[in-house]
Amino acid sequence: MQTEKRTTKSWMKEVREWVVSLGIAVVVALLFQNYVYAQSEVHNVSMQNTLVAGQRLIEDKWSYRLHEPRHGDIVIISGPESDLRLIKRVVGLPGDVVDIQNGEVYLNGEKIEEQYVKGQTVAGSVSVPFTVKEGQLFVMGDNREHSMDSRELGPIARSSIEGKAVFRIWPLPKFGTLSE
Structure with a gap:
């Protein structure tokens, strides 16, 4: 049960990191397109x-x-x-x-x-x-x-x-x- 809880938390943490990384990449790309090139x-x-x-x-x-x-x-x-x-x-x-x-x-x-x-x-x-x-x-x-x-x-x-x-x-x- 403890291992299953850790696996779920680890998986959720991984998903959250990916979502944050992709969100930052999209924002940077949009800012670049609107203000630079x-x-x-x-x-x-x-x-x-x-x-x-x-x-x-x-x-x-x-x-x-x-x-x-x-x-x-x-x-x-x-x-x-x-x-x-x-x-x-x-x-x-x-x-x-x-x-x-x-x-x-x-x-x-x-x-x-x-x-x-x-x-x-x-x-x-x-x-x-x-x-x-x-x-x-x-x-x-x-x-x-x-x-x-x-x-x-x-x-x-x-x-x-x-x-x-x-x-x-x-x-x-x-x-x-x-x-x-």
Whole structure:
């Protein structure tokens, strides 16, 4: 009887340790996904040919706590500007003047080289030249003829930036870092 009692207590202790360990692992994984790195999927064509629908990315959610977004960063946007999560490229930072002339983008009066762009760049409904205010970013998709971006939505609030796309994990032939 004494041995049976010990066996039951030992078994219960083992189960409790497993439940606590698994609970801690789940909490840590959820915190990691919400605040550090997460997996995202591309759902539209606005970033072609850089990114295409169905690709899976690793999103860095913490580095923008240490520094601000930079020109050329591919960011994930989740805010009131759109009902959808968006993936776009940062073109203009606070204080920058973005202009579009003859299908070309000018930043602070100088034409920027954008090897990644697909299609013709037109101004859209935003009046250009456009000066980016503090707390805002001007973003555009790489597929300029098929992108809902700052040219239509207006500037994106810095607080709407969820993170930076840094790594492509699917499909395997495209596995690797994202570069400009």
